[in-house]
Amino acid sequence: MSAIQVVHPAFAETTDRNWYAVYTRHSHERTVRDAFASRGIESYLPTYSVRRRRVNRCTVELTVPIFPTYIFARTAWADHARILEVPSVISIVGFGSKRPIIPETEIEALRFALTLENKTPHPYLNVGERVHIRSGPLEGLSGIVLRKGNNLRIVLSVQLIMQSVVVDVKQCDLGPFGYQS
Numbered sequence: 136m137s138a139i140q141v142v143h144p145a146f147a148e149t150t151d152r153n154w155y156a157v158y159t160r161h162s163h164e165r166t167v168r169d170a171f172a173s174r175g176i177e178s179y180l181p182t183y184s185v186r187r188r189r190v191n192r193c194t195v196e197l198t199v200p201i202f203p204t205y206i207f208a209r210t211a212w213a214d215h216a217r218i219l220e221v222p223s224v225i226s227i228v229g230f231g232s233k234r235p236i237i238p239e240t241e242i243e244a245l246r247f248a249l250t251l252e253n254k255t256p257h258p259y260l261n262v263g264e265r266v267h268i269r270s271g272p273l274e275g276l277s278g279i280v281l282r283k284g285n286n287l288r289i290v291l292s293v294q295l296i297m298q299s300v301v302v303d304v305k306q307c308d309l310g311p312f313g314y315q316s
Contacts, residue, residue, distance in 0.1 A: 151211045152177075152209050152210055152211050153209065153210075153211075153212070153236040153237075154179075154207050154208070154209050154236060154237040154238075154239065154241075154242050155207070155208055155209075155210070155215070155218070155227050155228070155234055155235075155236065155237065156205055156206075156207060156227070156228035156237060156293070156295050156296045157178075157205065157206050157207065157208050157218060157224055157226075157227055157228070158204060158205060158224075158225045158226050158227070158228055159204050159205070159206060159223050159224055159225060160204070160223045160225060161203065161204055162203075163223035164180055164200045164203070164204065164205070164206050165180065165200075166222075166223050167206050167221055167223050167224055168180045168206055170221045170222065170223075171206075171208060171218075171221065174217060174221070176208055176209075176210055176214075176217060176218060177208065177209040177210070178206055178207060178208045178209070179206070179207040179208075179209075179242060179245075179246070180200060180206045180207075181200065181201045181202060181207075181245055181246075181249055181300070182198045182199060182200055182201060182249075183198070183199065183201050183249065183254050183255065183256070183300075184196055184197065184198055184199075185197055185199055201249070201254070201256050201298075201300055202256070202293070202296060202298040205228075205296050205298060207237060207242060208227075212234065215227060215234070228295060228296055235295050237293065237295055241293055241294075244273075244276050244291060245291065245293065245300065247272070247273070248273065248291050248300055248302050249300065251272065251273075251302050251303075252303070253288075253302060253303045254300055254301070254302050255300070255301055256298075256299070256300060256301075264279065264280050264312075265277060265278070265279055265280075265312040266278065266279070266280045266289065266309045266310065266311065266312055267309070267310050267311065267312050268289065268304065268308055268309060268310075269308060269309065269310040270307070270308045271304065271305060271308035273289070273291075273302070273304065273308070274308075276291065277312055278290050278291045278292065279292070280304075280309065281301065286303055287303070287304050287305070287306050287309070288301045288302060288303050288304065289301065289302060289304045289309075
């Protein structure tokens with residue numbers, strides 16, 4: 136009788152190409168993205184716009200990574216050495232020799248959330264009320280709800296790298312976690 140090995144879903148390869156979080160040197164995310172593109176490695180660098188005041192008192196609008204020092208790469212694990220060969224890449228995020236896969240749904244939710252207005256980085260939260268979005272443009276997703284003044288905001292998290300983004304939502308679009316529409 137053979138033993139059955141149970142593999143956690145985050146470590147099970149679902150296709151031959153999966154998303155992985157890549158940790159980079161500080162402020163080298165764009166350089167790594169461009170190097171990935173020149174090597175034919177699919178990548179995603181989530182960004183947002185921010186206004187900054189320079190020393191000379193000029194205000195400029197910059198596009199900056201929403202998760203500093205992280206970029207996402209999609210490749211077969213057999214080709215992971217190509218990622219590690221890129222200058223300014225420190226490592227592929229993982230635990231020991233295991234490299235958790237980021238589900239395609241998390242990447243797509245992040246891409247969609249970043250098309251909405253009023254997006255800003257947010258500290259990763261372990262506490263707070265988890266809700267299900269039952270209507271609106273983010274329907275079907277779940278996240279942690281916050282209140283900012285009279286507005287509600289929802290925190291969407293990429294659990295593997297412990298990073299989050301917060302977007303505005305309407306209270307009528309939210310339901311209790313586990314809600315099925």
